[in-house]
Amino acid sequence: MRIRTDFRSIIKGYQRISFFTGNFTRYFMPDAIFKSIFRHEEKRLSDEERNYIAHRVDYYARLTPESKVDRQKSVSVGEFHFPWKEKHKFTTYFFDLYECVRCFPSKCRFEYRMGDIEETFDSPTFAKARPITDSYSNTVLLPLNKVRHFRFIDDKRQYGEKRDMIVFRNVVKRQPWRTLFLEKFIDNPMCDVGQINKDAPDPRFVKPYIPMEDMLNFKFIACIEGHDVATNLKWVMSSNSIAVMPKPRIESWFMEGTLIPDYHYIEVKADYSDLIEKLNYYIAHPDEAQAIIEHAHEYVRPFRNRKRELLIARMTAGRYFEQTSQL
Numbered sequence: 001m002r003i004r005t006d007f008r009s010i011i012k013g014y015q016r017i018s019f020f021t022g023n024f025t026r027y028f029m030p031d032a033i034f035k036s037i038f039r040h041e042e043k044r045l046s047d048e049e050r051n052y053i054a055h056r057v058d059y060y061a062r063l064t065p066e067s068k069v070d071r072q073k074s075v076s077v078g079e080f081h082f083p084w085k086e087k088h089k090f091t092t093y094f095f096d097l098y099e100c101v102r103c104f105p106s107k108c109r110f111e112y113r114m115g116d117i118e119e120t121f122d123s124p125t126f127a128k129a130r131p132i133t134d135s136y137s138n139t140v141l142l143p144l145n146k147v148r149h150f151r152f153i154d155d156k157r158q159y160g161e162k163r164d165m166i167v168f169r170n171v172v173k174r175q176p177w178r179t180l181f182l183e184k185f186i187d188n189p190m191c192d193v194g195q196i197n198k199d200a201p202d203p204r205f206v207k208p209y210i211p212m213e214d215m216l217n218f219k220f221i222a223c224i225e226g227h228d229v230a231t232n233l234k235w236v237m238s239s240n241s242i243a244v245m246p247k248p249r250i251e252s253w254f255m256e257g258t259l260i261p262d263y264h265y266i267e268v269k270a271d272y273s274d275l276i277e278k279l280n281y282y283i284a285h286p287d288e289a290q291a292i293i294e295h296a297h298e299y300v301r302p303f304r305n306r307k308r309e310l311l312i313a314r315m316t317a318g319r320y321f322e323q324t325s326q327l
Contacts, residue, residue: 019147023095027082031102038103041311049308056312059255060141061319063124067138069109069324070123078106090114096144097126099310100317108326110317114144116227118250124324126317129228129250132257140320143253143313149231150253152304155216155239159290164283166244166275168193168222169210170232172200177246177270178224179205184272190279193222219289220244220266220279229256234303237264237296242282242289246270253313254303264296 026034045053080101083089093114101110112126120131121138128149130139143150166185172178172195182205185191194207212232215221216239223230223245229252236243243265248256261267266282268275282289303309321327 019092026099027095034099035103038311038314041307042315052302053308053312053315056255057316057319059258060253060316061323062135062137063140063320063323064136064138067124067324069111069326071109073123074109074111076107076109077101077104092145092147093128096146096313097142100142100313103314104318104321104327108321110320110324118228124320126320129252132249132251140316141251141253142316143309149229149234150303151235152238152300153212153216153235155241157216157240159219159240159242159293160286162219162241163217164190164279165218166191166193166220166222166279167210167215167218168224169196169207169215170224170226171195171197172205173197175224175226178226181222181224181272185275188276190276192218216241219283223265225250228252229254233265234300238300238304240293242266242292243296244268244275244278246272259299260295263292264299266292 080098082094082098097112101108110126111121111123113121115128117127117129117139118131121127124138124140126142126144127139128142128144130137130141168181168191170178172182178195179201182193182195182200183202185193186202186204192207192210195205196207196209198206200206212235219241221232221236221239221241221243223233223236223243225245225248228250229248230245233243233245233256234254245265246268247261247270248259251257259265266278268278282292318327
């Protein structure tokens with residue numbers, strides 16, 4: 001009997017082991033080490049870097065004046081420990097939040113929400129996502145669940161070598177905008193679309209899973225929001241394919257609210273009525289399509305700097321404590 005080696009599963013297994021080993025090792029190290037590193041990195045910033053980071057921090061932390069933390073719903077930095085006994089630990093969220101707040105005094109208090117977010121809060125809260133707005137928000141964004149949401153790739157296939165089609169594969173549950181997308185294009189020859197969960201209203205919607213590597217064979221990749229943001233948007237914008245989506249409603253650390261339609265991605269109407277027209281236009285105008293890809297790469301580039309992104313996240317946490325009068 002021949003045993004087939006699944007190298008993708010092996011790689012994912014090593015990545016999982018590395019994630020837990022690294023994070024738990026840092027978890028048990030003294031906080032003083034990370035506070036010292038944070039202060040040192042802050043002091044070394046050039047004026048240009050400081051201005052750039054200030055702009056990012058201003059975007060993420062837009063609390064209303066005189067914001068106050070609810071003591072009943074909040075936890076102090078000194079009390080924030082790994083939830084060993086809880087059933088739903090949100091492990092990746094915990095470690096991403098912990099490495100930000102541990103650099104501040106143990107008495108500082110904060111509120112947080114794990115998981116998918118599409119609502120606003122009554123008091124200052126750290127979260128992964130929030131509704132897009134130009135005004136104040138009680139949600140302070142941090143890069144939570146980075147291991148899932150902040151994957152970037154180096155795509156070796158050029159746009160011109162790819163198929164003149166759009167691809168979509170995802171879980172579809174209680175998301176009428178995703179169901180509408182499938183209803184409209186499940187039988188369209190320019191669209192390879194489907195859901196990977198089997199509880200579909202139409203059995204035609206259920207299609208086999210397509211790995212990311214194979215999706216890169218398509219010129220266009222649909223980035224349709226789920227319960228909050230479109231998870232695949234980051235890696236799609238780092239590829240040589242083009243993200244296609246309606247104007248986003250929710251934003252995360254990726255600052256989806258700053259994306260420019262038909263410059264960073266191809267924007268389609270919320271009812272997808274112009275999707276095929278848009279695809280045909282960019283197939284016929286490859287130079288304009290290539291320009292969108294280059295603009296997307298330029299947008300993604302700063303987020304690839306993991307060390308600086310962590311520094312910005314810690315400074316955003318510091319802004320939260322400042323705006324709630326705790327520093």
